[in-house]
Amino acid sequence: MEELLEEALVPKEEQPYEVPGNWVWVKLISTKDTKDNSFGDGDWILSRNIDPDGEVRLIQLSDIGKGEFLDKSSRYISLETFKELGCTEIFPGDILISRMADPIARSCIIPDIKQKLITAVDIAYLRPNETIVGKEYLNYLFNSTFFRQQAEGIARGTTRLRITRKNLGNLPIPLPPKKEQKQIVVKIERLLNKVNEAKRLIEEAKETFEHRRAAIIKSILQERVINDKVPNGWKKVKVKDIFNIFGGGTPRKSNKDYWNGTIPWISAKDMKAMYITETKDYITEQGLNNSSAKLANKYSVAMVVRSGILQRTLPVAYLLTECTVNQDLKVFDSGDKLINKYFFWYIKGNEKSLLNKYSKSGTTVNSIEFERFKSHEILLPPAEVIEEKIGRLESLIQKEKKVKELVELINQIEVLKSSILSKAFRGELGTNDPAEESAAGLLKEVLEEKI
Incomplete structure (x- = not known):
């Protein structure tokens, strides 16, 4: 025994x-x-x-x-x-x-x-x-x-x-003890039910906003446009007629003198941000001068034109600092930061329709049919209308921040779940009664039955 x-x-x-x-x-x-x-x-x-x-x-x-x-x-x-x-x-x-x-x-x-x-x-x-x-x-x-x-x-x-x-x-x-095990299970389930309900509500709010975001942007941009008629003071322009457009390049990775400098170098992995102030990689002046990379002005717009991600989304970013880009991106600069920002929001609001119209599948990755895209026409409002629309659109950024806070809350909820289980199996959920018969005694009884 x-x-x-x-x-x-x-x-x-x-x-x-x-x-x-x-x-x-x-x-x-x-x-x-x-x-x-x-x-x-x-x-x-x-x-x-x-x-x-x-x-x-x-x-x-x-x-x-x-x-x-x-x-x-x-x-x-x-x-x-x-x-x-x-x-x-x-x-x-x-x-x-x-x-x-x-x-x-x-x-x-x-x-x-x-x-x-x-x-x-x-x-x-x-x-x-x-x-x-x-x-x-x-x-x-x-x-x-x-x-x-x-x-x-x-x-x-x-x-x-x-x-x-x-x-x-x-x-x-x-x-x-067996009785306490049951109490622990009841307490865990009660706490986890509350946590899971909170998570469900957070995910629902996040999903609702993300689904509505593009529609909200598009509706703001389309205001005053009735039956596709061009309002007074507005003009229909082709992308190539108002923007200086250029692509980028990658300095030789094998040359250490070209990398770890002070010039931001944007690749697709940086394009999750709406506004770019910093990048994961930086190049040197030497790297810039000895490659096809070009320096994009502050307040330009960068867009991914070649990547597997184009199957799902069309990444675009507004540059808040001078940057270079790699060969999978294009830079758009009208010389007017207001027009540039309007174009940025235009891409955001029309992402799905632009992908449907200009994206093509390749053997390894998707790409934008760029020559066709350059002839794409957009309705450009007068400066004062652009300014008013951008003001309203940028209020969405605050909601975007709240969505990110919701995502962080979801992460905290997962930590909370782990904490609940940790406390449960240390006897820290208030379930323990020292007067209750020891689990060792019950185990001994069961083992005696085996003999």
Whole structure:
């Protein structure tokens, strides 16, 4: 009996952190059901074993989310193959643990699927002994940062990390009394429900603004234009007739004298910003003078004309400093910063229609049919109208900042989730009752039944 208890418990010096007095540190494997085949690996199923008309569902890595069953795969084998291969059946209520990234050790509880089930070889299944531990408690624990970091620490692999079932089974886990486990689960679910609802509302607000942004810009630009008639004082102009347009270049990367200077050099990776004041790369005067790179004036407009990103978006930026650009961008400068800024907003508001009209697919990347684009006509209002429209459009920047704040809030929510789980498995959610029977006592009773 003492040997079994010693085997199940984690020695004091190996315990990751201190827990309440009536908790106990145990090895994961000690939480499995006392019956055979309650902790094992899935089956090695090859492509030739798959049968679309089979009766046995194969649960795969793609089905395992962080705490939830995703139900993404749809692969089956026949009952005959199930018997021939000696497959192990798994059941609703079993916990599936991914032995492979990404992320490693994520888990889910099998829902009530009305099918005969097996799982893949890189997935471990655990049928917990619910006398001492609840499956919901374990599922939250396995998806905590603490447990995942433990698993990552002993995982191995050159291309993708894997953890063996033996090593997984030897990982230490904190075990509170059974009653407290239930209280922890209730508290976690209540807190996470509030957090998830907050995240949903934030994402909804962000998505609504992003969907409406282009439409808002376009509507402001189109005001006073009725039935495509040119209002008095406005004029229809071709892009090439009002802008000095030029492309860029890249100084030789092998020449260190050309790089790490003070001249900003814009590439597509810098074009996520609406306004550019700094870049990831800088070139020297020597690099500028010995390449096809040209210096763009402050208040010019830069636009990506060749990149895979043109499949989805048309990046454009307003330059708040002198810059150079690489060969995948074009610079537009009318000599009038008001007209330049209006053009910047015009591209923003008409992004989708411009892409549909001028984008073409290449063998490796998309590009803008630039000769055609240069003949594109835009309606140019008088200076005072441009100024009024730009003032209203720039108020959108404040909303843009709020959207970025929302994104940061979402990141903070993910940190909050991790914090909730961390506190839960340290006994810091106010669930512990020191008078409650120790989990060690219950574990001892269960082990005695095995003898």
